[in-house]
Amino acid sequence: MCGITGWISFDRDLRSEEKILDAMTETMACRGPDDSGTLIDRHAAIGHRRLAVIDLVGGAQPMTVHTEQGDVTLTYSGEVYNYVELREELTRQGERFTTSSDTEVVLRAYMRWGPELADRLNGMFAFAIWDARDQKLVMIRDRMGVKPLFFHRTPDGVLFGSEQKAILANPLAKRTVDMDGLREVFAYAFTPGHATWADIHQVEPGTVVTVDAAGLRQRTYWRLESRPHTDDVDTTVGHVRELLGDIVRRQLVADVPRCLLLSGGLDSGALTTLAAAHLGDEPVPTFSVDFTGQAENFRPDELRDASDAPFIHDVVKHVGSDHTDIVLDPRAMADPDIRRAAVIARDAPIGAGDMDFSLYLLFKAIREKSTVALSGEAADELFGGYRHMHVPAIQQARAFPWIAVNVGPFDKDSTGVNPQLLSQLKLEEYRLDRYDSAVGEVQRLDSEDDFEYRMRIMVYLHLTRFMRYLLERKDRMSMALGLEVRVPFCDHRLMEYVYNAPWSMKTFDGREKSLLRGAVKEMLPESVAWRPKSPYPSIQDPYYNQQLQHQGKELLARGNHGVFELMDRGWLQTATAIEPASMDRLTRLGLERTLDLGLWLDIYRPEIQLP
DSSP: OEEEEEEEESSSOGGGOHHHHHHHHHTTTTTOBSEEEEEEOSSEEEEEEEOOOSSTTTOOSSEEEOOTTOOEEEEEEEEETTHHHHHHHHHHTTOOOSSOOHHHHHHHHHHHHGGGGGGGOOEEEEEEEEETTTTEEEEEEOTTOOSOOEEEEETTEEEEESSHHHHHTSTTSOOEEOHHHHHHHHHOOOOTTOOSSTTEEEOOTTEEEEEETTEEEEEEOOOOOOOOOOOOHHHHHHHHHHHHHHHHHHHTOOSSOEEEEOOSSHHHHHHHHHHHHHHTTSOOEEEEEEETTHHHHOOOOSSOSSOSHHHHHHHHHHHTOEEEEEEEOHHHHTOHHHHHHHHHHHOSSOOOTHHHHHHHHHHHHHTTTOSEEEOOTTHHHHHTOOGGGGOHHHHHOSSOHHHHSOOTTOOTTOTTBOHHHHHHHOHHHHHHHHHHHHHTTOOOOTTOOHHHHHHHHHHHHIIIIIHHHHHHHHHHHHHTTTOEEEOGGGOHHHHHHHHTSOHHHHTTTSSTTHHHHHHHGGGSOHHHHTOOOOOSOOOOOHHHHHHHHHHHHHHHTTSSOGGGGTBOHHHHHHHTTSOGGGOOHHHHHHHHHHHHHHHHHHHHOOEEOOO
16 A cells, blocks of 8 residues: 655646655655655656555556656556456566566556556556656546545646645645535535545546546546346355455455454454454454443443444454454543644544544554554445434435434534534535435336335445545545555445345345345354444543543634634533533534644645635
């Protein structure tokens, strides 16, 4: 895993812009702590920061193939899990290799097949190729959007980077946030292609973007498509089991230490048992997160019936993993420096509050022992694991499900936001417009009744919006510490297959995630196989709430801070005065939002374009 960036300009000579390229590349240092490289041509400046995972010696970048017609240079982030098979195929077709890296396989695949190489890749990746033969840049992103890639059009070319901060390091990119940017911040619509900053866009998942002197063109090479599912339940369960075994086997390949993230749920338990079976006598390293005093402070709520710890240790005992519990102190969680690190990591003003900070601290501890981790993201979205997916009112709502349910880290009422700004943003209208647009993308099969179609929409929205938010969060918090997190459930073969299994099959045993449970329950402790969905843990220590209030008072003491153009000063005064132990979820979310926005304004100094 790595950080990539670059600048293409067709009207100027970039060979004198080394300092700017170095600044853009340096913003990616956290993503690639092992090595740095740049290449400058007349119209192309390419940067790369490397996290070495495969072929530690031979995978340096940018990587170039020299031809008589011009050089072809690759800057690449990610992992291609079928690179061994592709290398063998390319060798048979006459390509010659000088390294054992998957990077060279991607470059040689482009030399042989051009941009159509994307169809042949199985993995998580985002890369850019400067093809001097045709004076064009080709940017390609993986099918599910696991790896990020942003771009900013300029009058004579484009800037690009793994993160928005790489683009913002170039003077051509203005630090401007418009009303649509603010709507994306507060609406939780997760619109594909959008970014916080005006004029910065994401390369959408499954897309090839080509830039040359004639302009910018985009081509979708993959999308979720509706297809008839003809297998019966037993065949489907068997195929899911077979796919998962192959996926985990491929994603365990690394030349550095790897581990699994274990939460005590069905998803991470399945990956852990499959990994343990593949590794044989080698104990699988596992990590989990908990909080000091959580046993005493834990209170069941609408999302969490029980603490994770007993289920985690059931899996550990079952597979004999080499397990580490990362127990976080509330003082570390409330540390303003950790909040600052999280805000910088995501480039965005609002995240998931304390769940971002605990994730950051978990990854910081894991990185001391491992470089690669496998995680269970996307199983709930794909197999139908969220509780709200099974609530009739949510199933029929004309709204994004994660907003309609209004629990967890999302707040459809925007607690604490400046009322004048709220009236200008018109968030409900924005959400509805984005929702209707998303639903319009879903293909309905002739054989689907109204309910099956509604549930196809439900799954589609989660896979193409909500899941991408979770993947982006996981990528930013992990890569800020140089940890590569792989997500086996995002394998496109599994996605295509399970997406098209009807909802009646996804719930054939009367529960959520029936197909996944059917595929792996014989490998798991019964307590875990039948455990209801429980989300990532949230700290419940009153000390944390108290420190939020203390930091809120410090913000109030700063007078006319710019945050109060976005958030309500009077609301913050009230929120900082209540009893910490009795603070409700929405008040805490509002405090988190206010503090994050304040820090983001201090760090990035954006120009907010308000009416």
